[in-house]
Amino acid sequence: xxxxxxxxxxxxxxxxxxSSLNCSYTVSGLRGLFWYRQDPGKxxxxxxxxxxxxxxxxxxxxKATLTKKESFLHITAPKPEDSATYLCAVPKAAGNKLTFGxxxxxxxxx
Amino acid sequence: xxxxxxHPSWVICKSGTxxxxxxxxxxxxATTMFWYRQFPKQxxxxxxxxxxxxxxxxxxxxxxxxxLINHASLTLSTLxxxxxxxxxxxxxxxxxxxxxxxxxxxxxxGTRLTVT
Numbered sequence: 001x002x003x004x005x006x007x008x009x010x011x012x013x014x015x016x017x018x019s020s021l022n023c024s025y026t027v028s029g030l031r032g033l034f035w036y037r038q039d040p041g042k043x044x045x046x047x048x049x050x051x052x053x054x055x056x057x058x059x060x061x062x063k064a065t066l067t068k069k070e071s072f073l074h075i076t077a078p079k080p081e082d083s084a085t086y087l088c089a090v091p092k093a094a095g096n097k098l099t100f101g102x103x104x105x106x107x108x109x110x
Numbered sequence: 111x112x113x114x115x116x117h118p119s120w121v122i123c124k125s126g127t128x129x130x131x132x133x134x135x136x137x138x139x140a141t142t143m144f145w146y147r148q149f150p151k152q153x154x155x156x157x158x159x160x161x162x163x164x165x166x167x168x169x170x171x172x173x174x175x176x177x178l179i180n181h182a183s184l185t186l187s188t189l190x191x192x193x194x195x196x197x198x199x200x201x202x203x204x205x206x207x208x209x210x211x212x213x214x215x216x217x218x219x220g221t222r223l224t225v226t
Binding site for chain 1: 201
């Protein structure tokens with residue numbers, strides 16, 4: 001059964017303090033790994049899709065990387081507006097069903 | 111970009127009543143839609159897959175008679191929580207794939223259900 005584990009569960013950062021979030025996965029054949037951002041009381045907002053080890057994607061202060069066993073979401077010089085829960089997910093064996101990790105709650109203090 | 115609209119955004123109901131939540135794909139057609147549930151400080155758990163023109167498929171442990179799903183058109187899926195109880199209080203989120211296989215799911219903004 002596919003498993004996705006995220007760490008840490010929560011992260012408190014000072015504005016400008018760069019950090020990384022981890023997403024470890026165990027799947028029977030990776031069909032992509034997705035990163036989403038979720039604000040309180042909202043649905044997840046798509047950030048990135050990674051398909052193969054070594055792949056990297058960037059968007060503003062966020063950069064996602066992928067290895068054969070895990071993915072990292074690097075937040076460079078974060079701002080308070082980067083505060084959110086970041087979720088990673090992998091598709092199940094068939095179709096578009098996603099298995100989500102537990103998420104990392106990020107709080108960036110000014 | 112692809113947009114999924116969910117309504118209502120929040121609802122409060124009394125125990126024993128039923129509540130219907132709508133999920134619409136606004137600029138694309140979706141033969142399947144997915145319903146997730148999220149408890150506070152927890153991640154999203156898939157409840158069921160809504161299939162246009164056929165029965166929904168439910169994940170293990172989800173009561174199909176409790177959570178009725180109807181996917182009557184290519185742009186609308188509904189989730190009805192029947193005979194709601196306080197333990198059904200949660201954040202319900204729908205999603206739909208906008209196109210090709212493995213294209214990222216787009217999510218609605220969720221419905222906060224509170225059963226008193």
